[in-house]
Amino acid sequence: MIDIKQLIEGFRRFRHEHFAEHDTLYQQLVEQGQTPQVLVVACCDSRVDPALVFNCHPGDLFVIRNVANLVPPLEGHSGHHGTTAAIEYGVKKLGVKHIIVLGHAHCGGITALVNSYGVSTPDSYMDDWMSLAEGARKEMEAELHSAEQAVKYRECEMRAILVSLENLKTFPWINERLNDGSLILHGWYFDIGQGELLRYEESSRTFQAA
Numbered sequence: 759m760i761d762i763k764q765l766i767e768g769f770r771r772f773r774h775e776h777f778a779e780h781d782t783l784y785q786q787l788v789e790q791g792q793t794p795q796v797l798v799v800a801c802c803d804s805r806v807d808p809a810l811v812f813n814c815h816p817g818d819l820f821v822i823r824n825v826a827n828l829v830p831p832l833e834g835h836s837g838h839h840g841t842t843a844a845i846e847y848g849v850k851k852l853g854v855k856h857i858i859v860l861g862h863a864h865c866g867g868i869t870a871l872v873n874s875y876g877v878s879t880p881d882s883y884m885d886d887w888m889s890l891a892e893g894a895r896k897e898m899e900a901e902l903h904s905a906e907q908a909v910k911y912r913e914c915e916m917r918a919i920l921v922s923l924e925n926l927k928t929f930p931w932i933n934e935r936l937n938d939g940s941l942i943l944h945g946w947y948f949d950i951g952q953g954e955l956l957r958y959e960e961s962s963r964t965f966q967a968a
């Protein structure tokens with residue numbers, strides 16, 4: 759377990775080693791700004807760090823992290839839409855070419871959703887947020903009602919990725935870019951137990967090992 763003192767020590771090492779080694783890159787990123795081609799919607803889960811998993815450098819990925827890597831659909835302007843605002847910035851301002859919804863195995867948010875049977879607790883931000891994946895849970899239950907819990911979690915984790923991909927298509931500025939080919943959506947699943955990456959294939963409607 760890491761403590762605050764270790765974070766400060768870690769930063770000092772980062773500054774002397776990584777930052778010093780990549781000083782040209784950092785200078786370029788400061789002078790020219792960021793131009794990431796890939797936007798990733800990942801989970802807050804401390805075990806799923808997109809830059810680490812994909813072996814990327816600063817400036818490579820525009821990363822949005824929230825509980826269970828969910829994308830809300832197009833909604834009204836009331837409230838504070840953190841995920842939607844970040845996607846809008848990535849697409850419209852930075853002009854990313856790809857959006858990856860990165861799900862993962864052993865997701866705490868999805869586990870809570872599956873175990874709650876869709877019952878929402880009043881005053882819980884978390885339950886309200888996870889209700890975005892309620893459609894995925896219902897579909898999974900309809901098909902795998904008597905399956906063991908581990909199978910249900912995995913299936914719901916994967917189906918929730920597909921819900922987010924569909925929700926992305928509800929934004930006109932995303933649809934526009936999908937239609938002219940300037941943007942491509944991807945549904946990926948990182949199995950943290952096996953160290954495997956699975957990618958959703960539209961043609962077979964299945965997740966396949968990368």
Ligand SMILES: [Zn+2]
Nearest residue numbers: 801803865866
């Ligand atoms: Zn998660």
